[in-house]
Amino acid sequence: MASDPNHDVFDIVIVGAGFVGLALARALSVRSQGNLTIGILDRTEAVTSSTKSRPDARAFALSASSRYLLERIGVWSQISGDAQPVEKIQITDSPLDAGVRPVLLAWDNLLETGDPASFIVPSGNVLDTLSTAVDDDKTITTYRPVTIVSIGKTDCHHTITLDDGRVLSAKLVVAADGRSSPLRTMHGIDVVRWAYDQHGIVTTIAHSKPHHATAVQHFLPAGPFAMLPLTGNRSCITWSETTSNAERILAGDDTQFLEELDQRLAGRLGAFEVVGPRQSWPLSMHLARSYIADRFALIGDAAHGVHPLAGQGLNLGLRDVAALVDVVVEAAGLGLDIGRLDVLQRYERWRRSDTTLSAASFDGINRLFSNDVALLRSLREVGLGTVDRLQGLKDFFIGEAAGQAGELPMMMQKNVA
């Protein structure tokens, strides 16, 4: 079968060349020192210099753990120039018309090592850099644009038939094909979803006052409003609104949009102008009922989507990547069949509790803050004010922001060869 020129045999085939799919391909290659054969396919065209830098205002809050992973797979050095370290975090909680917004909670966002616990990175740069790294890696074979015609299974392989007639077989197929994951559906894995009556609005601004490497999260009654520092005097604004408000704000002209922003920025960053596109997404959360099946694993948005409030979506996806790499490479190093359910169960146990907990806590925080009842407000103030006085809890928050909580996969630890 290996002699058939239209039949390619791999250890692992990854479906979906987005952030987590590309990162997984590289991480498997690096961690196995090129000893696993890897295929990756996507239904879209490859990123080329002509499609590069398509406008996307979104930015990621990358945790220190994610940074260590990106360092190991050789992409951090290209991203770091555009990565703004977040040295301080401030949280406030006020209605929109409050004259003063007292800071409820603030902390230095640094690890004990002095490394920043998180960075803000424009999303486009990350994707382009990952694509290039995968293209340059000779142990990874890329198929795009292709669509999957059918998937079959034997005792020891998955067989994927593509629309160009090619057949790929793999001991393990990984679905990195996004929140609506067709591969997940093909495997009959159900998803629990819940939608918020909220939209996320994202844009980029340039401003006259420096941001002092401080990320600010205002918990406004309609939902969180975040100013995330970018390099230079620029910030990424991510902002949750009720769906009806969001529609009104997005439908307005530039002057009206600036007014809406001005009201929320409250002069904090001085004079400003919008320098990126205005983008919007309905906010929802989802969790796959299972992350694995025989010879099959889900990662990233195919497995879970959390409220974007904490900017943790990519961090959680990269944790999936690093955990799956630990599980697969360690199993391969013991000569085990990497697609077996009993091997993959370790990945599911590891990631499912973490992502479910994250989804639940971000959901809880959002619900707690997204209302305007005076009683709840005072409770919130007591709650966060208490946190502010307790160093232990702050350390916990920093640990969470850095992605260092819980059992950390090898590739997310600092300074391990």
Add this chain to the structure above:
Amino acid sequence: MTTGTASRKNDSETNLDSDEVERFERMAKEWWDANGKFRPLHQIGPARLHFVRDQLVNHFNLSNTSPLQPLDGLKVLDIGCGGGLISEPLTRMGATVTGIDPGEMNIAIARSHCEGQDLEIDYRTTTAEALAETGALYDAVVCLEVVEHVPDVNAFVATCASLVRPGGSIVLSTINRTVKSYALAIVGAEYILRWLPKGTHQWERFVTPDELETALTKAGMRTTTFTGLVYNPLTDTWSLKADDTSVNYLASGTKPESAPTPS
């Protein structure tokens, strides 16, 4: 000592208990079902392989091999290979493996399971005694969860050791004969948790580390390491624990380069 009781059908030529062979033959179809009757063997698989790999890599100085084929070039004999649960991983790790088992059904399952996987394994329906007669020698002999099923441990270990080349290595695993192992391996695993079919083990046949060490020494081996294999009920996983050999444990030994063949 742990020699079999009089009522058992012992084959003195081969040191087999035919009841034991039949019992495993009846379960053979389930060898590769991770949730079937052999689930415990799948569960202890990673920890056992960890020990086997590390012992062989250390003994044969294999640290420069590729990370996924650390046993590249080693000739290994897997005694009591069953459905191939250890033979397959050893082969993927780069070893050239011969797997032997007295059960025909086991060997048939083992052979059919590696078809389509690009694994070359020399599976044979035979006994350690018969193979030793041919004068075959291996770099390493692996014999996991077997000695607790044979009537005469000393004789069996001597046979296993005779298949190791001078300078080679042996790795064994078994269950200790303690009150704790009675509670866990018999009452717990077979009667309460139903991990194993009732009658899988006879506690009287379990082997203490001292007994195994004596058997290995008598067989001309130098024992190097005894390590426990312990279960964590919270994570439902097994791991190596050096100082706890009270229930499941592994042992490794080496044969001196210039030792006279023990009689």
